[in-house]
Amino acid sequence: MDEGATTTRGGIRLLGVHKTYGSGEAAVHALRDIDIDIPAGELVAVLGASGSGKTTLLNIIGGIESADSGSIVVAGQDISDRPPATLGEFRRAHIGFVFQFFNLIPSLTARENIEVLVELTGRGDRARAQELLSAVGLADRANHFPAQLSGGQQQRVSIARALATDPDLVLADEPTGALDVATGRDVLKLLQQTTRAGRGVIMVTHNEVVAEIADRVVRMRDGRIVATERNTAPTDAAAVRW
Template sequence: MIEHSKANAPANDRPRGGIRLHGVGKTYGEGEAAVHALTGVDLDIAPGELVAILGASGSGKTTLLNIIGGIEPADTGSIIVAGQDISATKPTALGAFRRDHVGFVFQFFNLIPSLTARENVEVIIELTGRGDRRRVSELLAAVGLADRADHFPAQLSGGQQQRVSIARALATDPDLLLADEPTGALDVATGRSVLELLQRTSRAGRGVVMVTHNEAAAEIADRVIRMRDGRVVSAEINADPVDAATIRW
């Protein structure tokens, strides 16, 4: 696995969220209708690394993210995430793996409309039994929403809703944050603020894997992985990631 140091990471916070995939394959359907979403994927992601996965629609990037997060199983290959071999984990135990190790951020926020921003973060702590409700105010402040904690999703902009979803994903203190097109529904300014949060999360020692179609957004990553037709076609180290606060697209 590639060794990768994290600038600005706290000295007492070890890098977390390493990933190792070998020979991972996933097929949907059978016979002539079969779709090979992933074929023979080999990939190492170091703990604490910020990785962007790029590819056209149908290239397999979201399927790859779902498999890394234990949302769906692979058909073939081995998958080790945060030190756990999830390819050998029974489906009934994958829920515990997701609860204990992974935070998810989706393009369309998935907030509960009848709950305030604060309550949307608190509910994941209550459901999983992980995290500390006393940190909810701290998390909302960290994503710039201390003054919007008691607002409902309909009273928040798209960018604010996405920042609530990131606070919610971090509430259980996961090793790894997985983000699927987190800026896809946002304008440039709010998208930039979300990328800043993801970059800050990585620099604090957590692994972050972001699926995106946006070449400019990928410039903040430590490594850029490109996919085509269910295969990884390149994995390039970015020696000088762009500061998310200055990104333009």
């Protein structure tokens, strides 16, 4: 595979990555000898049971956690041995996060939650906040606070926020977990559109049907990647039913 495709804008290459929590008999081997090579511009679904290592993998790719060993190249940056301070710089420059539980600031409106991330990172354009809210169907909720929004609306704000800084890679942890089917389709549609704009998207999910929209499906069990499947005909997000 072409190295430029895997290591620039949104591309990922992990080799021999291990992550263990604790030690001795209490040690939990969260990731074991992870090798993965994903070109930019793909939507990847990571499937597996609870405790299989999905979220740990996402956190290490995003620089939230450090691996114990192995090589990690994300968006053209080798982050294998970076100290925490520079991992923060890497995240701000390259990664957009969509968390399962939204992490919106309760004292800020939907638009302000997007604008504040642009200000903090120094990336993107504050003026895009309203445009992104329109893209997720929330133009009329821009001045509403998180407590005034449903769970599905809060999740859509978090996705708009993740895209506001024009990231190379979007990491989404169970992005449809708290959503009804109709809202979930809207979220998946936006993630598909994100890859068509040349960004990478990695989506952790437990839902086989949701994974059908992905270009590639990575299956995990007990901290290992047990299968990687290329989907030659991804389902259009608008047609997903679960």
